[in-house]
Amino acid sequence: MTALPATPAPPPSVPTRPDDPSPPVAREGWIIVALFFVIAAVAAGLASLAGAAVAAVVGGLGLALSLWCVWFFRDPQRAIPDAPGIVVSSADGVVMRVEPCQPPEELGIDPAASQGMVRVVVFLNVFNVHVNRAPIGGAVKKVAAKSGGFAHAGKPDADKNERSSVWVALADGRPVVVTQLTGWIARRIINRAKEGQSLRTGERYGLIRFGSRTDTYLPAGFEVLVKPGENVTGGRSILAIDRSLAR
Numbered sequence: 001m002t003a004l005p006a007t008p009a010p011p012p013s014v015p016t017r018p019d020d021p022s023p024p025v026a027r028e029g030w031i032i033v034a035l036f037f038v039i040a041a042v043a044a045g046l047a048s049l050a051g052a053a054v055a056a057v058v059g060g061l062g063l064a065l066s067l068w069c070v071w072f073f074r075d076p077q078r079a080i081p082d083a084p085g086i087v088v089s090s091a092d093g094v095v096m097r098v099e100p101c102q103p104p105e106e107l108g109i110d111p112a113a114s115q116g117m118v119r120v121v122v123f124l125n126v127f128n129v130h131v132n133r134a135p136i137g138g139a140v141k142k143v144a145a146k147s148g149g150f151a152h153a154g155k156p157d158a159d160k161n162e163r164s165s166v167w168v169a170l171a172d173g174r175p176v177v178v179t180q181l182t183g184w185i186a187r188r189i190i191n192r193a194k195e196g197q198s199l200r201t202g203e204r205y206g207l208i209r210f211g212s213r214t215d216t217y218l219p220a221g222f223e224v225l226v227k228p229g230e231n232v233t234g235g236r237s238i239l240a241i242d243r244s245l246a247r
Contacts, residue, residue: 014081014082014083014086014238015081015082015083016079016080016081016082017079017080017082018077018079018080019077019078019079019080019202019235020203020204022075022077022204023075024074024075024076025070025073025074025075026073026074026075026130026131026207028073028190028207028209029069029070029072029073029207029209030073032069032073032209033066033069033070033073036062036065036066036069037066039062040059040061040062040063040065040066041062043058043059043062044058044059044062046058047059071127072126072127072130072210073130074129075129075131075204076129078202078233078234078235078236079236080200080201080202080235080236081201081202081236081238082201084245085241085242085243085244085245086136086201086238086241087135087136087176087201087216087218087222087238087239087240087241088133088135088136088201088202088234088235088236088237088238088239089122089133089135089214089216089232089233089234089235089236089237089238089239090122090132090133090134090135090178090214090216090234091122091124091128091129091130091131091132091133091214091232091234092124092128092129092130092232092233092234093122093123093124093125093128093213093214093231093232094122094123094229094230094231094232095120095121095122095226095227095228095229095230095231095232096121096122096123096154096213096228097119097120097121097228098118098119098120098121098224098226098227098228099118099119099121100116100117100118100119101117101118101119101217102114102117103117103165103167103175103177103179103217104144104146104163104165104177104179106144106145106146106165107142107144107165107167107175107177108142108144109167109175109177113173113174113175113219114175114217114219115220116219116220117175117177117217117218117219117220118217118218118222118224119215119216119217119218120215120216120218120224120226120239120240121213121215122213122214122215122216122232123153123154123213124153124208124212124213124214126210129234130207130208130209130210130212131204131206131207131234132178132180132204132205132206132207132208132214132234133202133203133204133205133234133235134166134168134178134193134199134200134201134202134203134205135168135176135178135201135216135239136168136170136176136201137168137198137199137200137201137203138168138169138170138171138176138198138199139168139169139196139197139198139199140166140167140168140169140193140194140195140196140197140198140199141167141168141169141175141195142166142167142195143164143165143166143167143191143193143194143195144164144165144167145162145163145164145165145189145191146162146163146164146165147162148160148161148162148163148182149161149162150162150182150183150184151183151184152183152184153181153182153183153184153212153213154183154213158181158183158213161181161182161183161213162181162182162189163179163180163181163182163189164179164180164189164191164206165177165178165179165180166178166179166191166193166205168199170219174219174220174221175217175219176216176217176218176219177215177216177217178214178215178216178217179214179215179216179217180206180208180212180213180214181208181212181213181214181215182208182212183208183210183212183213188208188209188210189206189208189212190206190207190208190209191205191206192205192206193205193206202235202236204235216239218239218240221242221244222240222241222242223240223241223242223243224239224240225238225239225240225241226239226240
């Protein structure tokens, strides 16, 4: 497949649907956010023993870190493209690579079905929304995890990092795969997808904590609409389209 100019938002001809209801801060982050505020308060209290000025500095830093934690776990509502044959980005971030690639071996996808697949690699920094979304609607055929390293998610070595993959089967049987990979800072993957579950395009299914990578594997027949260096928005930016399904 050849990378074409990006479509960062749904064109007018693609209808959208409202996002599913969700708290503004992802549930997976509630405990961590609470801990940040508690630690900040305790640190400020202890710092007050050294004087008001020290307490103000420590308290200010603690508050700033706590607010950043809230920002990190934010889960904004999105207008989801709602049309057949559309693949959306599973995460906010920047496209690093668009390349031919076989899907993760632990999924056990038949080589004949994976022939001609293309991988779109998206890097998430610590300032991106880290909620992951289904790239396309379909039935979850298999969910598989593989242990690995914790290299910087923006480096090629991250291909060997710990990961969790979801195989989504399209109506015609072709596989679409989305893989969450840890990074140097990110050490916790949350994947709520279950085998047999039906996912909708753009539906939330997981989260990675503190900097990471999300890969989407597309089968033959999909036309990639993004190229390296472009920013994408999870659940909204269109990565690819199968025009035979979109008619």
